[in-house]
Amino acid sequence: MKAHVYVTLKRTVLDAQGQTVADALHRMQYRGVADVRQGKYFVLTLDDGLEHAEAEAEVGRIAREVLTNPVIEECSFRLED
């Protein structure tokens, strides 16, 4: 089973990196992009035999307690069988 964890800056936090990408896209003449936010993406390969509910609880803890800085970031995740 794999878990996909997405960590992004909170909406209220300035995302300088994303803004830089957006500016670069405009300079490079790419069209249609109003805004860019950049975040982190983790793919966790979980041990075989881990039950779905157990995996959900453990990945939730890891995402919130280790992968995310709760002061400025928020996270979401999904499990893939």
Next chain:
Amino acid sequence: MKAHVYVTLKRTVLDAQGQTVADALHRMQYRGVADVRQGKYFVLTLDDGLEHAEAEAEVGRIAREVLTNPVIEECSFRLED
């Protein structure tokens, strides 16, 4: 419309950052994680009125040509209405 772009190192490329996260999780007694790969995650807010097919083509170009280093990375994306 929003586009979510996921950029990860190719499987054949050593992911030192992901390995460091995996080692840290083990040291911190989190259970059930066999491997971690770390990548980048971009949320692109697209201009209103962009058609779905047009958005798909433009986001595909941006993902492949700007956000991904094709030598070592691969990317995928999805559109969200």
